[in-house]
Amino acid sequence: xxxxxxxxxxxxxxxxxxxxxxxxxxxxxxxxxxxxxxxxxxxxxxxxxxxxxxxxxxxxxxxxxxxxxxxxxxxxxxxxxxxxxxxxxxxxxxxxxxxxxxxxxxxxxxxxxxxxxxxxxxxxxxxxxxxxxxxxxxxxxxxxxxxxxxxxxxxxxxxxxxxxxxxxxxxxxxxxxxxxxxxxxxxxxxxxxxxxxxxxxxxxxxxxxxxxxxxxxxxxxxxxxxxxxxxxxxxxxxxxxxxxxxxxxxxxxxxxxxxxxxxxxxxxxxxxxxxxxxxxxxxxxxxxxxxxxxxxxx
Numbered sequence: 001x002x003x004x005x006x007x008x009x010x011x012x013x014x015x016x017x018x019x020x021x022x023x024x025x026x027x028x029x030x031x032x033x034x035x036x037x038x039x040x041x042x043x044x045x046x047x048x049x050x051x052x053x054x055x056x057x058x059x060x061x062x063x064x065x066x067x068x069x070x071x072x073x074x075x076x077x078x079x080x081x082x083x084x085x086x087x088x089x090x091x092x093x094x095x096x097x098x099x100x101x102x103x104x105x106x107x108x109x110x111x112x113x114x115x116x117x118x119x120x121x122x123x124x125x126x127x128x129x130x131x132x133x134x135x136x137x138x139x140x141x142x143x144x145x146x147x148x149x150x151x152x153x154x155x156x157x158x159x160x161x162x163x164x165x166x167x168x169x170x171x172x173x174x175x176x177x178x179x180x181x182x183x184x185x186x187x188x189x190x191x192x193x194x195x196x197x198x199x200x201x202x203x204x205x206x207x208x209x210x211x212x213x214x215x216x217x218x219x220x221x222x223x224x225x226x227x228x229x230x231x232x233x234x235x236x237x238x239x240x241x242x243x244x245x246x247x248x249x250x251x252x253x254x255x256x257x258x259x260x261x262x263x264x265x266x267x268x269x270x271x272x273x274x275x276x277x278x279x280x281x282x283x284x285x286x287x288x289x290x291x292x293x294x295x296x297x298x
Contacts, residue, residue: 006037006040006041006044007037007038007040007041007044008041008070008074009027010023010027010034010037010038010041011038011041011049011050011063011066011067012067012070012071012074013026013027013034014034014038014050014057015050015059015063015067018057018058019057020034020035020052020057038050047060047062047063048060048062048063049062049063049066050063051063089283090121090283091119091121091122091283091284091286091287092121092122092283092284093121093122093123093282093284094122094123094125094284095122095123095124095125095141095142095284095285095288096125096127096139096140096141096142097124097125097126097127097140097141097142097143097144097273098126098127098129098133098135098138098140098142098143098144099126099127099128099129099143099144100128100129100130100144100145100146100271101128101129101130101227102130102227102243102244102246102247103144103145103159103160103271104244104246104247104249105159105160105246105271106144106159106160106271106273107126107128111295112124112126114291115287115288115291118287118291119284119287119291122284122287122288127140130196130225131196131197132145132149135274135275135276136276141275141282141284141285142273142274142275142285142288143273143274143275144159144271144272144273144274145271145272145274146163146268146269146270146271146272147269147270147271147272148268148269150272150274151274153276153277154274154275154276154277155274155275155276155277156272156273156274157272157273157274157289157292157293158270158271158272158292159270159271159272159273159292159295160246160270160271161270162267162268162269162270163244163245163246163267163268163269163270163271164244164245164265164266164267164268165205165206165242165243165244165245165265166242166243166245166248166259166260166261166262166265167180167183167186167205167240167241167242167259167260167261167265168234168240168241168242168248168251168252168257168258168259168260169234169237169239169240169241169257169258169260170234170235170236170237170256170257170258171237171255171258172237173190173234173237173238173239173240174258176237177189177190179258179260180240180260180261182261182264183205183207183209183214183216183261183264184216186205186216186218186240187216187218187219189218189239189240190221190238190239190240191218191219191220191221191239191240191241191242192220192221192222192223192224192230192233192234192238192239192240192241193218193220193222193223193224193241193242194223194224194225194227194230194241194242194243195223195224195225196225197225198225202217202218202220202223204216204217204218205218205242207261207264207265208264208265208266209264218242221238221239222238222239227243227247230243231247231248231251234251234257235251235256235257240260245259245265273288273289273292
């Protein structure tokens with residue numbers, strides 16, 4: 001009983017390459033072997049699939065019909081084979097990620113250490129940055145940002161629970177200056193501000209009241225792009241600073257900093273790992289996504 005699929009791979013190579021010699025190179029056989037295999041296929045199905053001249057070749061109507069019919073199925077088979085290979089393969093290689101400086105849980109040693117231990121073949125290259133840029137153009141595999149600033153065409157996987165911002169200050173500052181009652185009182189306080197670059201204005205502190213969002217343009221006594229500097233100054237009682245609560249959580253638990261104006265700081269979307277849509281994701285990135293999905297983010 002003849003194999004109905006014999007010669008199909010040769011026909012596909014010819015149809016895709018539109019050239020017998022290139023098809024042979026792709027298959028690792030001679031041009032003569034390609035021609036003979038095609039001839040046997042045409043004889044078996046009783047139709048001419050490729051019209052050949054000394055200068056060119058093109059698919060006949062029957063050839064185009066066959067190509068259109070089998071191409072999706074062959075693509076599925078190839079992907080299935082790759083999926084089987086992936087099951088046997090181990091993720092490896094350099095995984096490059098841009099991460100927001102305030103994505104505390106993602107950047108924690110315990111979280112990243114667990115991933116590294118689970119996948120010793122993967123090397124992590126993490127750029128901590130708060131600048132917004134195209135990760136694809138920059139040659140990165142993924143990024144971590146707050147969900148509200150991620151482009152809609154990206155795939156996003158949560159790496160934290162919902163977040164909220166708050167103002168904080170040390171007891172020594174509050175003893176000297178008192179605590180603001182309303183966010184607008186901040187203009188009369190010593191503030192420690194943030195901006196990602198020197199050519200940008202300091203970040204305006206964002207609040208909400210009765211369902212309406214508003215911001216306050218504080219006049220910082222100190223402005224920096226480094227959250228660690230903001231924390232040190234706040235702990236030292238220099239002034240009030242502002243940011244995602246996770247950044248201050250340890251200091252609040254230790255009693256070094258006290259949250260302020262919490263009733264004006266509702267929760268919002270948390271952090272997400274995001275990456276471009278691809279037909280098949282690299283194994284190293286899939287490993288990170290699978291690892292994230294095993295974690296619990298409160």
